Amino acid sequence: MSADLVQASNLWPFIAYIVAIFAVIAIMLAIPRFLARPRPGRATGEPFESGIVPVGDIHVRLTVRFYPVAIFFVIFDLEAVFILAWAVAFREAGWLGYIEMLVFIGILLAALVYLWRIGALDWRTERQKLQDARLKI
Template sequence: MIRAYLPALVFVGLGAILGAVFATLNSFLGPKPKHVRAATGEPYESGLPSEVKKSMRFGISFYLVAMLFILFDIETIFLFPVAIQLKAFGTFALVEIIVFIVLLFVAFVYVWRRGALEWK
């Protein structure tokens, strides 16, 4: 049993050893900062300093849009297996998928009309 896992264990062990060697070499041979500024530890994105405070909270619309994206994304994933095997499933599956897409579209229009996709 151990022979089956031996190549994987050797690979993981060599990776860990190589990572430790490179980290050690970097600490000895790498460039040393001459002085550390306070701005070094601040977040930096897209070439501009960040204005985000640690206590900043995202609005509920951010989470609502994210949840709706996940919901509609997962629902459309269910279409893929049926699309692959549509000939095997026949006309009944095609009608069911059309009903599914129509219901999905109605749900999308409802969410859109309620203003859930408006960024506030």
């Protein structure tokens, strides 16, 4: 048996998994189309959240300061997935993998310190910063 044939025979579970994923996605998208009938009612166009009808304007403007913090959270949370994968393959990675992960974590810490130093993680408004500066004097 040649090496290419052995490699191809080891690949079929992955291909079956991908086909199963696409089949489940197709089924999940098709079922509501056949079962659900659009029935517009009196409250179809009204805003509704958690069983409470909102009072006042429903359009709330969020400050831009929340978005960078959310993006930083997603980025650093994604890095935790890489560290978890490394921890699973710790023995196979050996010392070289350990050193590479130390460099990776060092870069993450440097990025976090940089974000902290430039004030990207500070949610306070300019007025709150001025009040804190006055209290320190």
